[in-house]
Amino acid sequence: MQNPAADRVQSPACVIITRFQKMVQVDLWRTGWDSNPRWACTHAGFQDRCIQPLCHLSVPSAVPLARATSFVTREWAGRGINASNCRSAIYRRAQLCHAWRMISFKRIFPALATLLFCLPLAPLSAQQVPDTSFEAYLQLLAAKARAEGVSEATIRQMTSGLTPNERVMNLDRSENTPPRSGYPAMAPYIARHVDSARIAGGRSVLASLGTRAWSIEQQYGVPAEIVIAIFGHETNYGSYVGDFDLARSLATLAWEGRRRELFAGEFVALLKIADRGVPRSRLVGSFAGAFGYPQFLPSIYLRLAVDGDGDGRSEIWSSRADALASIANYFRDAGWRSGQPWGVRAAIPAGFDFSAVETKLVSPVCPRVHERHSQWKTVREWRNLGVTALSPLADDVLASLFQPDGPGRPAWLLTGNYRVITEYNCSNYYALSVGLLADEIAQ
Numbered sequence: 001m002q003n004p005a006a007d008r009v010q011s012p013a014c015v016i017i018t019r020f021q022k023m024v025q026v027d028l029w030r031t032g033w034d035s036n037p038r039w040a041c042t043h044a045g046f047q048d049r050c051i052q053p054l055c056h057l058s059v060p061s062a063v064p065l066a067r068a069t070s071f072v073t074r075e076w077a078g079r080g081i082n083a084s085n086c087r088s089a090i091y092r093r094a095q096l097c098h099a100w101r102m103i104s105f106k107r108i109f110p111a112l113a114t115l116l117f118c119l120p121l122a123p124l125s126a127q128q129v130p131d132t133s134f135e136a137y138l139q140l141l142a143a144k145a146r147a148e149g150v151s152e153a154t155i156r157q158m159t160s161g162l163t164p165n166e167r168v169m170n171l172d173r174s175e176n177t178p179p180r181s182g183y184p185a186m187a188p189y190i191a192r193h194v195d196s197a198r199i200a201g202g203r204s205v206l207a208s209l210g211t212r213a214w215s216i217e218q219q220y221g222v223p224a225e226i227v228i229a230i231f232g233h234e235t236n237y238g239s240y241v242g243d244f245d246l247a248r249s250l251a252t253l254a255w256e257g258r259r260r261e262l263f264a265g266e267f268v269a270l271l272k273i274a275d276r277g278v279p280r281s282r283l284v285g286s287f288a289g290a291f292g293y294p295q296f297l298p299s300i301y302l303r304l305a306v307d308g309d310g311d312g313r314s315e316i317w318s319s320r321a322d323a324l325a326s327i328a329n330y331f332r333d334a335g336w337r338s339g340q341p342w343g344v345r346a347a348i349p350a351g352f353d354f355s356a357v358e359t360k361l362v363s364p365v366c367p368r369v370h371e372r373h374s375q376w377k378t379v380r381e382w383r384n385l386g387v388t389a390l391s392p393l394a395d396d397v398l399a400s401l402f403q404p405d406g407p408g409r410p411a412w413l414l415t416g417n418y419r420v421i422t423e424y425n426c427s428n429y430y431a432l433s434v435g436l437l438a439d440e441i442a443q
């Protein structure tokens with residue numbers, strides 16, 4: 001799975017604000033979808049039907065702020081975050097956001113917020129410690145882990161002898177080259193990733209699960225074929241999970257500084273996992289710190305990994321049952337809507353004017369992914385425009401139209417569940433490929 005985009009978030013205040021925004025979006029989405037179509041936002045919170053798609057803290061005018069902060073407090077309590085210290089920052093941010101909406105300075109607000117919250121409070125920003133040696137930075141990480149309760153024995157075991165990994169830094173840089181204009185064709189990608197071998201592998205996993213597949217669906221509300229398709233895409237059903245030493249990779253990426261806060265936090269999360277008795281030899285994975293069959297980051301493991309086979313341990317690196325239940329738990333947490341498909345093939349009439357339904361929004365996350373989807377309309381509204389779903393989809397379901405390879409090529413109506421797949425890995429290629437593989441596995 002991908003790393004959350006946290007490149008520009010450096011200070012504690014900014015981390016708090018970002019988490020608050022995200023949680024409020026989730027709250028609005030989870031409580032508002034069914035009761036009020038105007039709040040029909042996904043957990044990403046930027047559908048056309050959202051109240052203020054570019055200002056998610058429209059919350060103060062939409063629901064009492066006290067309710068929002070109460071929700072955040074509950075959420076943070078569950079995640080070990082001290083919310084009480086953050087309330088004033090939340091209120092200030094909310095007030096600013098409200099003022100920002102009033103004067104319509106939508107483009108300059110992010111910069112203003114950065115100035116107000118980030119610059120005075122960036123204790124470990126890359127700008128401030130550009131020349132820190134790896135050894136000295138490792139001591140900072142160790143202190144951070146110590147402050148969060150990691151034992152001395154684990155800190156020593158996980159940090160002694162660590163050196164920066166040049167290969168990890170090179171891979172990180174090569175993965176973050178500026179995007180090209182335009183998009184590669186979708187069809188060849190699908191052909192490579194939804195091939196006969198991967199379909200057969202997925203069906204084999206499904207058959208081997210037996211009644212456990214049904215149990216996963218019952219417990220988490222997520223179809224087993226979706227979970228298995230993620231398993232297939234992440235590690236080819238467990239055949240390759242990566243062999244980078246996670247401690248070395250995460251310490252290197254944190255020290256390098258491009259996404260310091262993210263990787264420093266993941267390093268400490270890794271030490272917490274080790275502190276539970278997981279041997280370092282198990283803590284290997286991708287160069288960017290993802291590990292196990294689901295390729296969870298350490299913080300995701302701590303928050304969402306579960307025990308699927310009943311032995312009391314969440315061993316996502318060796319137990320298929322644990323891995324699949326953990327993926328299902330991730331999807332439930334991300335807001336998967338039980339009983340709804342990720343999307344269905346759509347028929348578009350000849351001469352359909354796609355420009356008339358283009359989205360007018362700029363997504364705050366993964367803009368290049370979401371700018372390719374149309375406005376959101378109900379299936380009924382699409383039908384009135386001549387666009388029909390080729391598989392069953394209820395009339396009142398909201399969907400966006402996606403025709404990745406252009407006129408005359410396959411098109412899909414995507415539901416909010418497609419957005420959940422992009423939450424696992426924010427890529428249209430990945431999400432569509434997972435959805436189509438799941439459909440094949442289920443047949």
Ligand SMILES: [Ca+2]
Nearest residue numbers: 307309313322
């Ligand atoms: Ca287990």
